[in-house]
Amino acid sequence: MTWETVIGLEVHTQLSTCSKIFSGASTAYGAEPNTQADAVSIALPGVLPVLNKGAVERAIRFGLAIGAHIAPRSVFARKNYFYPDLPKGYQISQFDLPVVGMGALKIQVEPLSGNAKPYEKTVRITRAHLEEDAGKSVHGAAQGMTGVDLNRAGTPLLEIVSEPDMCSPAEAVAYAKALHTLVRWIGISDGNMQEGSFRCDVNVSVRRKGEPLGTRREIKNLNSFKFMQQAIDYEVQWQIDTIESGGKIQQATVLFNPDTGETRAMRSKEDAHDYRYFPDPDLLPLAITPEMMVEVRSAMPELPEARRMRYIEQYGLTSYDASALTSSREMADYFDSCVSLAGPANAKLAANWIIGEVSAQLNRDNLDIAQCPVSPQQLHGMLIRIADNTISNSGAKEVFRTLWSEGGDADAIIEAKGLKQVSDSSAIELLVDGILADNADKVAEYRSGKEKLFGFFVGLAMKASKGKANPTQLNEILQKKLAG
């Protein structure tokens, strides 16, 4: 029996405003408890919310980035529930009239197993709405008591809801990653997952092929892509096992435990989902004027997908390379700087180095591309020396290591370390002649059919030239001379 998985995501992304969505308190992370909780954040009686223009602009920017309809008029609603970190007794959110309507996001899926090929898919985004975050409960703050820190209360969030368009953990992760890249790219969120700026809830159900949708369970609050994949893997298998052994899936909210790799249902509270939404009388409808749209639209950067396509069409990069280079705006800007210095003809070379050595070193030193010790200017200096055959690949690696650890410029390093490769054919021929004369027995063996020995001669010649012989030329000359 074949099973199909159906997945939809709800992502809460924290907007990068400096003040809260309905008050002028700071949103900076990591402050002492309650020092950024003003009268509105702690819900003193009589206070009124005033909407932050920065939050609205960021919501519009997101809507434009996914090609969505931006509602000229949207409405804030109260979502009612009781919890100590929600002092008003309701969260201000949007319900039937959200600011961002239906849009879509194109994703590149890397299948997680087997020999399946990467493919492209479009995921529809149902809506995105503005809302405020709740505070934080600190359990065990004092004997038998719960501590409440309201610094986070009132932080602006954009909740992004997808259609159930994904059908594997790989697709869900690809979508979440593409969304994560996008919100940082357009500068609406720092996307910091450790600090809770990008939190994912995943709705999962399974069905036998061709049957109607199954009952879904919602995995709450995943804050890493690795956990997301593990949680969905486990949840899908659990649902299939449950149904195959005659059980039924109950709609539930579950939590993922990274230590056991299992999902577990939260205790369902009575009336848990009776939020009794109604329009918030403290807030008038949000009108988005054509002027505001023009203003936001004019400040939109080239989007990741457009840039990815440009890299493929303009520079002939592979889809994989173009995706890697557009995984963040800083990375893409770094690449663009290199190409503008080294010229489009060297775009592929630049791409190889940035995706290869540069990324590997960044990973090793746990750095972001923005903190890369080698500037595009410095890398370009090395790239043009590879392109004009001044240095070999191994010489370039040495130059790069030096640039990384000591700085400087490529030409000076090549000079100081004597890395210039020998491309003078008469010099190489002389060197090869010497080696062949010294190893007449091996030459005879080679000529009688032991062609494996070719590598042996290359090794000797490289050693004799101290690694500086142009490898292509050396190969040609060796082949010619060995043929007799």
Add this chain to the structure above:
Amino acid sequence: MSLSTADVRKVARLARLAMDDTEIEAARSQLSGIFELIEEMQAVNTQGIEPMSHAQELSQRLREDKVTESDQRELFQGIAPQIESGLYLVPQVIE
């Protein structure tokens, strides 16, 4: 439309209101009166009229994104029943 006592109890529980039987009955009759009024209003023909979500036909004024509030924790926590290391304390909440 008339509300049942069970409806009133449910609404009271959702709103965390403790009400005894007499209060429940009083609330039931008052709330039913409100529903009758709504029924009357629903008889009005509103075809072609765009629904409003606020009594005033104005739109939301926006605030510039600036930090204007300073730390007033000490003042605010002066009226809190219990605090500890800057946290407001409440009876333990079990998830």
